[in-house]
Amino acid sequence: MSRLLAAFLTCVAATVLAAGAAFGxxxxxxxxxxxxxxxxxxxxxxxxxxxxxxxxxxAG
Structure with a gap:
């Protein structure tokens, strides 16, 4: 369960970072x-x- 939570939080963090970079x-x-x-x-x-x-x- 902790690996699934870590993977989910990593995906959320990557999404937030990508969106912040795009807006920046x-x-x-x-x-x-x-x-x-x-x-x-x-x-x-x-x-x-x-x-x-x-x-x-x-010319013709």
């Missing part, structure tokens, strides 16, 4: 500020182009 991780992740979404590489805007006459006669 979630709390720690929510406490950190969200990172800004800043791109590492930016490309300049292409210059504005007028109407092109070569666009109608292409």
């Amino acid at each position: 991780i979630v709390t720690a992740l929510e406490a950190t500020p969200e990172q800004q979404n800043v791109p590492l590489v930016t490309f300049p805007d292409p210059p504005a182009q007028g109407p092109s006459t070569a666009s109608g006669s292409g």
Whole structure:
């Protein structure tokens, strides 16, 4: 009987420890500020182009 009780208490302790760790991780992740979404590489805007006459006669 004492082995069964020890096994049951071990399972209960492991469950409580796992649940506490999960809640702790979630709390720690929510406490950190969200990172800004800043791109590492930016490309300049292409210059504005007028109407092109070569666009109608292409590969065909």
